[in-house]
Amino acid sequence: MKRVLPWIVPAGILLVWQALSQFGLLSGQVMPAPTAVAEAFWRVTRSGELWRDIEISTWRAFAGFAIGGGIGFALGMLNGLSRLSEKLTDSTLQMVRNIPHLALIPLVILWFGIGEEAKLFLVALGVFFPIYVNTLHGVRSVDRQLLEMGRAYGMSERAIFWRVVFPGALPSIFVGVRYGLGIMWLTLIVAETISASSGIGFMAMNAREFMMVDVVVVSILIYAALGKIADSVARLLERTCLAWNPVYAEV
């Protein structure tokens, strides 16, 4: 029963949606019926178009995430550990953080055109901040006494980093990762919709030109599925890595 419960509402919506289309209350030009969407899904899958676009979009998303997340993690650690480094860079970063990164799209198109760099740059920039902020916060919130204990027992600075600071900051880093994943898809969708010649966003915009509403809806659903999968993977990692933490332990 517990496993069924979360599916009742989506299934209900689907049924109502199908019924509304069936009885002509919902025009196919506004919103195609679920069966029409399923047909469109089957069509683009068979032609191979969908897989190509999913592949390129996923690659962009994770490459951008790796770049932005990597830099955010490194800077968060550095600024968490060194007051000097924080003094030097944090206020600048906070200033940049307050610019919505999507506002840079016109500039990014001028710089990179509609090439891969543009998408990677935007995704990396969007992902950078949640990871940076949460890593920094995580390092800062590591119990001082645990650090002291490590030193008292003769741990090297390197061991203190990997065995005390990093695991101590990990719960907070995971918060950043999950938040970053959300921003990653959001940024990619916008970037691909505005300027791309491949990817799911492009597929949607292309379909719009030909008034293929069903394909547009398929694209949107694909984004939702990809986002959900990424989040589930992050949660699984969280539960595995943070099994020691009662907050994350499986209930």
Next chain:
Amino acid sequence: MVSNIVAQQTAVGASVDVNDVSHRFDLDGKTLPVLNRVSLRIEPGELVSLLGPSGCGKSTLLRMVAGLETPTVGTIQADGARITGPDPSRVVMFQDPTLYPWRTVKANVSLGLEARGLLRRQGHRVDEALRLVGLSQFATAYPHQLSGGMAQRVSLARALVNDPKLLLLDEPLGKLDSMTRITMQQELVSLWQRTGFTALLVTHDVEEALFMSNRVIVLSDRPAAIKADIPIDLPFPRHRGDPRLADLRRRILGLLGLDADW
């Protein structure tokens, strides 16, 4: 001064010399003196208690002996060598167990050996230490699954696994309930008797100091200076109802400025 029970097993304990140590903290540009010309010698194998009013600087003195802080003036030596930083031969047990929440009980106890690269060869000592504190069955548990007393026992095992020459106890039983506290006082004393390390115990519990130590050092209000150095020349295990302890208790409470009529 040292009772002969201790003198028999001084082989592994370190001696401690505190030479004319004064210390100040800088707080918001103001100087706060915490220790005032403290000199003290602890013989190998002794268990010495530091008693004093809350916030008098007794913990600071202990942290200095641990090498976690450097005195503003004066020096501290362990076995004749000046203490300049922390060392695994002098381990601290704090009021909080300060266990790593992401490590199992066993991995927490392994900490010191692991840090020194000795875990592979001397891993059996971890099991020994766990047995010594009666937690063998909890080796794979995580700290959040333990009670306060159990967590503090893990903290003790983590200290013991390093074969410390000097065990520094900073109110280690302060947060435990009174029944667990009494049990652990007895356990600590019997461990100390069996292993022979030197121990310095910071406490604000007069009974605890009297029950556990060879000597009780009473400190004054901040900046702390030594007010009295009282040998407790009674054999272990001691009995809490011992009239001699009651006399000493009255005297110490008097030194601390407390009325001991009750």
